[in-house]
Amino acid sequence: MAEAVNIKRLAQELNISIATVSKALNDSYEISLKTKNRVWTLAKELNYTPNPAASNLRSNKTKTVAVVIPCVANNFFSLSIMGIEEIARQYGYHVLIYQTHENIEAEKAFTNSLLNGRVDGILTSVSSSEYNSEYYANLVKKIPLVFFDRVYENLDAVKVTTDDYDIAFQATEHLIESGCSKIAYLFGLENLPAGKARFAGYLDALKAHGIVAPEQLVVKYHDDEEFNLQQIKELLEAYKPDALFSSIEEFIIPAYCACKELGLQIPDDVKILSFSNLSTAKLLSPSLTTISQPAFEIGREAAKCLFKILNNKQLDDEQNIILKSVLTKRESTGC
Amino acid sequence: MAEAVNIKRLAQELNISIATVSKALNDSYEISLKTKNRVWTLAKELNYTPNPAASNLRSNKTKTVAVVIPCVANNFFSLSIMGIEEIARQYGYHVLIYQTHENIEAEKAFTNSLLNGRVDGILTSVSSSEYNSEYYANLVKKIPLVFFDRVYENLDAVKVTTDDYDIAFQATEHLIESGCSKIAYLFGLENLPAGKARFAGYLDALKAHGIVAPEQLVVKYHDDEEFNLQQIKELLEAYKPDALFSSIEEFIIPAYCACKELGLQIPDDVKILSFSNLSTAKLLSPSLTTISQPAFEIGREAAKCLFKILNNKQLDDEQNIILKSVLTKRESTGC
DNA sequence: CTGATACGCGAAAACGTTTACGTAATTAAA
DNA sequence: TTTAATTACGTAAACGTTTTCGCGTATCAG
Incomplete structure (x- = not known):
């Protein structure tokens, strides 16, 4: 497609060897400043850029x-x-x-x-x-x-x-201090350290405040929006938690929708808090308390x-x- | 780092030339099925994958x-x-x-x-x-x-x-049909065809409905959140538009914030509509009418x-x- | 003036592929 | 049977770099 300006071309035009050109381009100590400058200016003039494939092949980088x-x-x-x-x-x-x-x-x-x-x-x-x-x-x-x-x-x-355990602990305490005692947990990443740490922080915060956490208050994430929504609705209806602690962003929309569909007021009937990096968290109705990771x-x-x-x-x-x-x-x- | 399994290694182990191996791997018609199968199985066994740099260099792909x-x-x-x-x-x-x-x-x-x-x-x-x-x-x-x-x-x-002109026209008509007559325009991408088309759609829709659009109702985007917020606040205070048509997502947060700070009710005092791919548009307070691009x-x-x-x-x-x-x-x- | 020491540069190999071309063996056509 | 065509494979060059090694020249100490 183009006119193929490579190291050989530079060498020919300058009447020096390709080795010298290569070394000059890489600013090798072996080459005099005078020669380097000749190479650099011509390279710039011809808009030379090294061929990555050749370079990779030879140098393994x-x-x-x-x-x-x-x-x-x-x-x-x-x-x-x-x-x-x-x-x-x-x-x-x-x-x-x-x-x-x-x-x-x-x-x-x-x-x-x-x-x-x-x-x-x-x-x-x-x-x-x-x-x-x-x-x-x-x-x-x-x-x-x-x-x-x-x-x-x-x-x-x-x-x-990130400090998943600590921040989950802290967030759970925030819910407790806000008057919640039946805090449901929307569980994501359960196979991973991050998910486990968040859950542990939640559990330990409950324990630290003398709250027992019934297993029924935990909803696990599935890769199916509708299913998650249903699960949350059932949770809200069956166990009437006073807070939802969502460990992943993906639960926010179903959580809000579930509350709306069931006529539950946030935060009066149920408080919500979620791990999230949504820039619009403060614009939600109502604005969402978040744990945002950097x-x-x-x-x-x-x-x-x-x-x-x-x-x-x-x-x-x-x-x-x-x-x-x-x-x-x-x-x-x-x- | 690893034990370097390349085409040469395959060739040696099978007692054939590297050319044959290469052709076999590329399923060339020159190679018999029998040989191909020998190559393929050994390649899989040794977990061979071609070196991309070498391949790129030679084939220019x-x-x-x-x-x-x-x-x-x-x-x-x-x-x-x-x-x-x-x-x-x-x-x-x-x-x-x-x-x-x-x-x-x-x-x-x-x-x-x-x-x-x-x-x-x-x-x-x-x-x-x-x-x-x-x-x-x-x-x-x-x-x-x-x-x-x-x-x-x-x-x-x-x-x-996308159909920027048509959808902007249609969205503007939607605002007009909703009773708006002083529709401000939050202008983004003004140097680009998309931005121009959106603005043209807006202008033409106004014209089609006999509405003149004073230039003061147009706010141009700057790469400065605070500045955009101020501009919108000044616009709302000085000209009291009954709608904001935002041509880019970046105006949503300042627009909502400006209304909140000025005590304007959406949609009663001012209606808002924006180009946006926000998944949380329906959860905003109030939920946001959007033009979403695919x-x-x-x-x-x-x-x-x-x-x-x-x-x-x-x-x-x-x-x-x-x-x-x-x-x-x-x-x-x-x- | 001789020997050592840098300095500046070039020759050539190497990286792992792809591919044009050659060749031997087999098959088909004449 | 001879010739042409086909099949299956090998030889070697090439892609554009980087890098090792070596060689000549200039410099400098002795």
Whole structure:
């Protein structure tokens, strides 16, 4: 399509060898400043850019990382990608995107296909459908990998997460202090550490306040909007909880709809609180009390860690980076 | 890191030449079924995957496309990416992401850096900050490129857009029929065809109903949340419009906040309607009448077009694909 | 003036594929 | 039986880099 300006062309026009051109372009100490300048100016003039495939093949570096996540169209993940992309730009890396749609087979297929030198490293937030740590135990030996938010524990890999347990504890206390004693839990990510930590924080906060939590007050997430809605409606009707603690954003719409359909007033009849990165939380009717994770920063941190590893920089002691979530109290919990 | 299983290794173990192995892997007619099967089974056994860099270098095909967009963390674009990624998977392509942050220099830098064979094609939704069609006129000659939503016109390239003019006209009529006569316009994307078409639809609808639109009722978007909020507040106070037609999602939060701060009731004092792909539109207070673009389908269509081009399939006649947006009437316009 | 020491550069191999071309063996056509 | 065509495979070049190694020249100490 174009006129193919490569290193050979530069060498010919300057009457020097391609080795010299290559070294000059890479600012090698072997080349005199005079020659470097000749090369650089001609390269700029001809709009030369190195062929990535050739470069990758020879050097075994791709300057590319892969982001493997459940879904792009999600506030949390799109913000994470934004953070990752920003850091990648700074380091001169390219970013490949793969969506697993919570399918662990797709997850394996993608990550496996990345082991042949397509990328230098992987950033991933794993599928919630299953917890298959043997697979990842092998994977982390084969390629630099950083987990964020949805992680596998006990692996020799960097993990960037949030204070799920603490913030869930704190949020539950907020509900209790708001006068709630029958707090239902909308349970997501139950196979993953994040989901378990949130649930544990909820349970422990109840226990700390002498509240027993009947199992019937827990609704588990299914990948079926209508089903979730029905479950919540049944929960509300059968057990009349005075609060809903939603551990994932996906429960917000069904929760609000369920209340509306049953004629329950938020926050008077039932208070609602949810993990969420919705920018419109404050515009909801009523405005929603949220636990928002620093999605953008998580992406940035995870990317920074990966690039440090790829550049052989020392990772400051810790393999686990834990960022703080923010509890924003709004009308849905009576604030 | 691993034990490097390549074509040479396969050839050695099977006592055949690397050419035969390569052809067998690519299912060439030159190779007998018997040999192919030997190769295939060993390849699977050793978990062989071709080295992409070597393959790209030799064949000049990368099976990779780039998506260049203003920002990932946006409902419209994240849905588009989702659609693109889905189609890319079907065709066996990889997807690179680049964010321009509405910066036309970044846009040029990215697209230029993609011309050296890093990708086979580009999908882009261009920056709103400027309209620089000379640059793109050159670019489309150098690499297969498909525009979606935010396009450059009069170029020899496929464009996937929506019926911006028609739907804006229709939405404006909806406001008029709801009793509005002083409809303010919150103007976004003013440099781009989409923004112009939306504004034209609005103006023509007013004209068709004999309404003159004073210029003071138009507020232009700036990349400054606080500034937009102030502008809208001043507009509401100074000219007391009975409706706000927002041409982009970014105006929703300031519009709602402005009304709240001024004590204006939606929809009684002022009706609001906005282009938006917010999933929570129906949960806002009050629920928001929206024009939602089929973002996911736009991504899918754009990707399909690009892959058709890359596979030398005939594009069915048309270079312009226009999808329909959906006007969903809710409480914010009195429905 | 001789030997060592940088310095600046070039020759050539290598990375793992794909592919044009050649060739031997087999089959079909004459 | 001879010739042409087909089948199945191998040889080797090529893609555009990076990098090892070596060589000549200039510089400098002795």
